[in-house]
Amino acid sequence: MKNIDSYTHLRGESLFVDDIITRQDTLYGLVFDSPKAHGIIKNINFAKAEAVEGVIKIFTYKDIKGENQIGGIIPDEPLLAENEVHFQGQPIAFIVAKTEAIAKKVRALIEIEIEELPVITTAREAKEKGSFISAPRSFNLGNTESAFAKCKYVFTGNAFSNGQEHLYLETQGAYAIPMENGNIKITSSTQGPTSVQRIAAQVLGVAMHKIEVDVIRLGGGFGGKEDQATPWAVMAAVAVQHLKKPVKFVLNRHDDLRMTGKRHPYDSTFKIGLDENLKILAYDVEFLQNSGAAADLSPAIAERTLFHATNSYFIPNVSSTVHSCKTNLPPNTAFRGFGGPQGMFVIESAIALAAHKLGIDKHIIQERNLIREGDEFPYGQIATKVEMENTWHTAIAKFQYEKLEEKVARFNKENPILKKGISLMPITFGISFTNTPMNHARALVHIYQDGSVGVSTGAVEMGQSVNTKILQVAYKTLGISPKKVKLETTNTTRVANTSPTAASATADLNGKAALKACKALKERLTGVASGMLQVNKKAITFKKDKVFVNGETTKLTWEEIVSQAMLERVALSENAHYKTPVIYFDKTKEKGHPFAYHVYGTAITEVTVDCLRGTYEIDAVNIVHDFGKSINLGVDIGQVEGALTQGIGWMTMEEIAYDKNGSLLSNSLSSYKVPDIFAAAKKVSVVPLETKGTKMAIKKSKAVGEPPLMYGIGTYFAIQQAVKAFNAKYNVKFHSPFTPEKVLMSLYEESSEA
Ligand code: MTE
Ligand code: HPA
Ligand code: MOS
Numbered sequence: 033m034k035n036i037d038s039y040t041h042l043r044g045e046s047l048f049v050d051d052i053i054t055r056q057d058t059l060y061g062l063v064f065d066s067p068k069a070h071g072i073i074k075n076i077n078f079a080k081a082e083a084v085e086g087v088i089k090i091f092t093y094k095d096i097k098g099e100n101q102i103g104g105i106i107p108d109e110p111l112l113a114e115n116e117v118h119f120q121g122q123p124i125a126f127i128v129a130k131t132e133a134i135a136k137k138v139r140a141l142i143e144i145e146i147e148e149l150p151v152i153t154t155a156r157e158a159k160e161k162g163s164f165i166s167a168p169r170s171f172n173l174g175n176t177e178s179a180f181a182k183c184k185y186v187f188t189g190n191a192f193s194n195g196q197e198h199l200y201l202e203t204q205g206a207y208a209i210p211m212e213n214g215n216i217k218i219t220s221s222t223q224g225p226t227s228v229q230r231i232a233a234q235v236l237g238v239a240m241h242k243i244e245v246d247v248i249r250l251g252g253g254f255g256g257k258e259d260q261a262t263p264w265a266v267m268a269a270v271a272v273q274h275l276k277k278p279v280k281f282v283l284n285r286h287d288d289l290r291m292t293g294k295r296h297p298y299d300s301t302f303k304i305g306l307d308e309n310l311k312i313l314a315y316d317v318e319f320l321q322n323s324g325a326a327a328d329l330s331p332a333i334a335e336r337t338l339f340h341a342t343n344s345y346f347i348p349n350v351s352s353t354v355h356s357c358k359t360n361l362p363p364n365t366a367f368r369g370f371g372g373p374q375g376m377f378v379i380e381s382a383i384a385l386a387a388h389k390l391g392i393d394k395h396i397i398q399e400r401n402l403i404r405e406g407d408e409f410p411y412g413q414i415a416t417k418v419e420m421e422n423t424w425h426t427a428i429a430k431f432q433y434e435k436l437e438e439k440v441a442r443f444n445k446e447n448p449i450l451k452k453g454i455s456l457m458p459i460t461f462g463i464s465f466t467n468t469p470m471n472h473a474r475a476l477v478h479i480y481q482d483g484s485v486g487v488s489t490g491a492v493e494m495g496q497s498v499n500t501k502i503l504q505v506a507y508k509t510l511g512i513s514p515k516k517v518k519l520e521t522t523n524t525t526r527v528a529n530t531s532p533t534a535a536s537a538t539a540d541l542n543g544k545a546a547l548k549a550c551k552a553l554k555e556r557l558t559g560v561a562s563g564m565l566q567v568n569k570k571a572i573t574f575k576k577d578k579v580f581v582n583g584e585t586t587k588l589t590w591e592e593i594v595s596q597a598m599l600e601r602v603a604l605s606e607n608a609h610y611k612t613p614v615i616y617f618d619k620t621k622e623k624g625h626p627f628a629y630h631v632y633g634t635a636i637t638e639v640t641v642d643c644l645r646g647t648y649e650i651d652a653v654n655i656v657h658d659f660g661k662s663i664n665l666g667v668d669i670g671q672v673e674g675a676l677t678q679g680i681g682w683m684t685m686e687e688i689a690y691d692k693n694g695s696l697l698s699n700s701l702s703s704y705k706v707p708d709i710f711a712a713a714k715k716v717s718v719v720p721l722e723t724k725g726t727k728m729a730i731k732k733s734k735a736v737g738e739p740p741l742m743y744g745i746g747t748y749f750a751i752q753q754a755v756k757a758f759n760a761k762y763n764v765k766f767h768s769p770f771t772p773e774k775v776l777m778s779l780y781e782e783s784s785e786a
Pocket of ligand 3: 223253254255256258366367368369370533534535536738
């Protein structure tokens with residue numbers, strides 16, 4: 033089944049926040065944000081701004097009736113700055129005017145005086161100055177100290193990975209309208225409708241039931257709308273509370289780029305020890321996460337970095353620590369992979385360094401250390417149903433890796449200017465929110481009296497096709513045709529207390545809740561059919577809107593059973609709850625079984641570097657991926673291709689830059705580049721691994737949203753190999769993105785090493 037939105041997307045008919053038909057009396061919001069990264073607000077003068085014709089009100093923290101607090105994990109972030117500012121782009125005031133154009137004019141007339149304080153922009157500097165968001169966390173296994181003593185080879189190094197802009201096509205935005213009795217309805221482009229509801233209630237000083245949040249769909253989220261869709265929706269709600277008029281607030285691209293957080297840059301140091309057989313015996317890593325000026329989701333992201341610090345390898349002795357470093361940048365936030373990619377880049381760097389020093393290919397070390405059945409992850413979970421080596425060897429066989437190696441060697445010998453590089457990139461990614469209590473979902477399914485069905489869940493559709501998957505689950509379970517099922521908007525009044533759409537777990541959690549609800553409804557309707565046909569319930573099945581008895585078709589239709597159920601006063605609605613079984617995690621010991629299962633895969637990347645220009649092309653990425661038993665291979669391969677491309681962008685061309693004053697230099701789409709059709713891999717092949725799948729996944733179809741992003745990491749090492757083929761004096765570095773500028777420098781540098 034194609035994504036159920038593809039037809040309306042193509043015709044431009046799908047609705048997003050900005051497409052909602054607004055009420056005639058709608059007002060428009062705009063944020064006045066801090067021009068300085070750190071300082072004390074000495075004075076703000078609104079006199080000129082307030083004199084503009086058409087300005088309705090400029091809101092500051094003083095207008096907040098509840099708490100001026102939006103921090104999700106740690107209460108350390110005001111909605112609107114009070115006396116101090118901590119990053120450029122931090123909201124200080126919310127302007128509401130008759131039009132967006134007026135609001136812009138008003139913003140330019142606000143005068144502010146800030147006494148500047150020292151600015152920290154890097155995690156390393158924050159660590160040196162003792163500036164942290166929260167206490168460090170450490171996951172340990174075995175004893176690294178004694179293990180290093182036994183190692184034949186020990187290498188130390190440093191790896192840096194930069195941030196990444198989400199660049200969802202649809203910028204952040206919300207539309208809030210007053211209902212009766214002080215109730216407010218917010219249509220928000222958020223991955224977390226319940227967060228918007230909860231924080232809005234807290235800031236407005238009202239009960240949660242006064243706030244209804246509705247999400248139609250997102251024009252992309254990628255983690256950027258897990259927490260950071262909230263402030264804009266809440267500002268609009270604050271204005272509605274005061275003005276009793278609808279307020280629309282959609283950020284323009286410049287404001288969105290400047291004011292929102294991104295993927296966390298990580299600055300990490302590592303020590304890796306191997307024995308004479310190239311078995312990794314010990315790994316020691318310290319991650320410095322550049323968290324930005326407030327916690328946002330940083331502690332949870334830091335935790336997922338530790339969970340993925342050893343990627344697809346079994347290492348018997350591990351000590352890993354992460355520091356969430358407080359800097360004067362916008363609070364960094366969730367981004368596809370949620371800290372996992374950052375952790376995985378470091379272990380891959382450590383292995384690459386060891387291979388380089390030993391003068392061997394990286395994949396030899398990788399292959400010797402792949403995780404196997406029964407191995408223990410540093411967080412205590414025992415690996416089961418491991419498909420790592422299966423994907424690795426299948427990839428090597430299917431894509432004829434040895435021939436590729438020969439081809440590359442020959443090519444590099446024959447070409448003085450163009451050099452090819454290849455890499456193997458294994459991935460192992462844990463599925464479940466690492467915070468166990470978040471792993472639950474609900475579905476509310478109505479069968480209407482004409483036989484059509486409406487499904488509401490907590491899942492937010494953001495392009496990943498979760499609605500398509502849930503629709504498939506529903507129609508197949510009920511035994512009706514797909515056109516009878518409608519996926520409703522995500523609404524806090526219909527499905528309450530939801531976890532955000534994140535962690536790649538949405539189809540599993542909400543799909544399983546929908547499955548449960550549909551099964552219960554089918555059970556009831558089977559009872560009705562049994563009475564109508566006078567046969568045992570067990571003999572009855574539903575398929576394609578028809579009733580079957582012992583596999584034989586009958587004249588009875590779905591519609592007739594539903595009509596009869598109405599006459600018999602049988603409940604045609606069901607609300608089901610699902611929580612992931614088995615999982616737990618003990619933070620006092622940093623051990624447990626946090627993941628329902630893992631997703632595995634291997635990518636082989638081939639690149640060609642132009643050694644005159646430093647430019648490169650990604651010739652091919654060949655992937656063997658563990659989908660379990662995919663319920664929608666078209667959608668799932670689309671997710672692999674999209675995530676891969678996003679991962680390649682992170683590793684190669686997407687370069688976030690702030691100056692030392694905390695000012696975003698890559699503040700437009702002319703200075704921040706994401707892969708376009710010319711930069712994308714020329715060829716991507718995705719081969720589904722044949723496996724039994726796991727019952728923990730919806731219909732054994734494994735989560736797919738985030739894991740393939742990390743295939744993109746392979747590109748860094750493929751480019752590095754090509755650079756090495758050209759310049760024997762290249763001083764291997766692990767500093768992503770590997771932009772053409774950096775490649776060019778690497779091609780012509782002379783190693784500072786002896
Ligand atoms: N795919 C599209 N097209 N757009 C998105 O915003 N977000 C990704 C991934 N795939 C995203 C996407 C992220 S960050 C996550 S966590 C998952 O989708 C969330 O959806 P799922 O849990 O249904 O996989
Ligand atoms: N993944 C993604 N988003 C999250 C998580 C997680 O593990 N925990 C909280 N938000
Ligand atoms: Mo995805 S980063 O968990 O929204």
